[in-house]
Amino acid sequence: MAGDAEPGPSIRIAQDQRADEVLSQDPFALLVGMLLDQQFPMERAFAAPATVLERFGTLDPAAVAAADPEEFARLCSVPPAIHRFPGSMAGRIQDVARIVVERYDGDAARIWTGAADGADLLRRLQALPGFGRQKAQIFTALVAKQLGVTPDGWQQAAGDYALTGFRSVADVVDPDSLQQVRAHKQQLKRAAKAATADG
Template sequence: MASPIPQIRIAQDETADRVLSEDPFALLVGMLLDQQYPMEHAFRGPAKVLERFGTLDPERIASAEPEAFADLCAMPPAVHRYGRSMAGRIQALAAVVRDEYHGRAETIWTEAADGADLLTRLRALPGFGDQKARIFAALVGKQLGVRPAGWQEAIGPYAEDGSYRSVADVVDEASLQKVREFKQAAKASAKAARAAKG
């Protein structure tokens, strides 16, 4: 009997969350879009692309005509505050998944040798810096059960059980609010530290 597909609930929208749960590339795109934009809206982006473009196949997205794909991403409601520029990043990400992972996004994490290798693979993706790579590694570890050797040591605080630091910890509306509060507190603390120095 096949094991049930883990249910992602980051977008807080039934259709968008189903897309994230069923399509690994969608989850990767949601993480890409999670910057300068509320996280639940970022993770609704892949469902919008699917609805408008008809597929989330990395091969098809990578080879789409850039202007037309940008128009599709910027169409209200846009996939992101910066819909046109993010469209280019989505296409760049799709090209890497197509060319380096045979179009199968999940192999980025399911075939990683260990935690350090997983981070190396994620950091190499377009639009993924060190922090985003750690958060996504924590997400697949906590919500998909993908925990290669040295997983927690490589990722650091984002891998801590019971924490509400990032999107990796969002499983319902209450946890989304806790993560939002954590981020607001971290921003306020950083602002106060800057002011104290200045």
Template sequence: MGFQITGDPAADKVLDDSAFALLAGMMLDQQYPMEHAFRGPAKVLDRLGTVEPEAIAAADPEEFAAMASTPPAIHRFPGSMAARLQELARIVEDTYGGDASRLWTEAADGKDLLKRVMALPGFGKQKAQIFVALLAKQLGVRPEGWEAVVGDYALEGHRSVADVVDAESLQKVRDFKKAAKAKKATTTATTTTATNAPGADGGTAPTAG
């Protein structure tokens, strides 16, 4: 069974067939619905004819950005993401000989894998943890210590794209993210209120007089 992230079998097959496409989809998963982000590589394939990092890196930046921006665009911020995608392609080409799978097949352990992913453009720690969890849960790539470096993303449940295997699980991940966002907003509002309360700076609250 291959990936079932995008809701589009053809787009999912692109992820199955290309390690770089999978990596690119994860990179695009930012401020954009995850299923649409992971359809991005299929759009590149349709328009450029390939998702090979060598070709993407060598493409004219203006032409590539225009291609990425053509409706339906690869992202809500197609210009900046096109530039980032080309940067990612150059790094994979220069560092891993154009074979994105070497990123994980040659990692010494989970800690090394996380470090390698975090070195890529567009991958902060959280996104890198999710990608390592995705590799482990859906591709069986489980270097020693992977659970420790990804934290809660290693657990069973529906926390991230690593747990998406069909339409039902996609909805559960959406619900989890929505609840987490609401909880964070409530916590932030409570903290702000407490900080702005009289006497919150450690002094004495003003009294009527």
């Protein structure tokens, strides 16, 4: 590979060079990071694909889908585990891998690069196990803001996550933005708790 080749998009969500390289180079890794980003620190969720790669030897969706479920869950559970619920998340990773193989010929990037428009991208993402509407909106914003994938209507599909600011993992590009997104999430949690108490 030529030393002066154009570098690919540089994702810096995990705040770890090796983990962020994996996210930048492997679309399936980025998808898995987003899948794991719930009830778990953002940067650890997005560092997990590199851990799976290290332990399993590949992130090829076909290989992940075909892995023995018990063995795959075991390697995801070895400390440091890939998630606070490593067993169930290992199953979800395999489920997502199967869909990537069956519907997108094993190329996760086709989920977003092949979308007709923002609404289609949102539908494609919501069809994945573990991707509710909010997660699909955040990932739509992430591929737009950090990978430059901006199908028509992506802003409407992503909703408020399309806006400029520090609203979600889509806006994390360095340690400072990570802290600002975390502060925003904590503020929302406090507001939700206060609203429940008032109700």
